[in-house]
Amino acid sequence: MPKSLYYIVLMALIFSCNSTEKAEKTTTIVDGRERYDVYQGSEMANLMRGMHAFNLQLKKEVESGKVTTEFPEEFLKIHTAEFSESKSRNETFDHYSGQFIEAQKLVFAEDSIVALSERYNSAINLCISCHQTECTGPIPKIKKLLIK
Structure with missing residues (x-):
């Protein structure tokens, strides 16, 4: 190998190893025939998706007038x-x-005089704000979570 080519390869190797660029979080899924790169959300994005799913179910309970679930401690990870x-x-x-957590906890307060x-809706409006x-x-x- 010529000496100049050796130095070029060496420099390319050094620069490629020192790259500080972070790769996007993805997971590769293979279904037997094809590979799919699937985006993996951040911890916060995943938490908020979970909050949405929980509040969708909670909306049904509120509309029926009876909340049977409890405040999920998992929501405290928002901090x-x-x-x-x-x-x-x-x-x-x-x-x-902080305001959302307090408002969400109030949904489960049995002694509240507020409907x-x-x-x-107060908790959901804080999400929107x-x-x-x-x-x-x-x-x-998020607006679809509001009770009309």
Whole structure:
């Protein structure tokens, strides 16, 4: 191998090993014939998807007038869950997430004089308010959780 080609290969190897670019989180799924790269959401995105699914079920309970579930302690991870690389925790998020947790807990308070559907909608409206400041994409989906 010529000496100049050796140096080029060596430099290419060095630069490729020092790359600081992070790969997007994906999982490869193989169905026997094809490979699919499936996006894996951040810890926060997955938590919020879980919150949506829970509140969808909770909406049905509230509409029936009887809440049989309890406040999910898993929701408290909203204070520590990791965001995607393009997002970060800030004062606005901390403010709304704290208010959301308190409002969500009130849905389960049996001694409240505020109507159950009003307490539930209050929690959902806090989700919408927070998402209006950043990450507006899920707002239409969240609005469907509101009780009319």
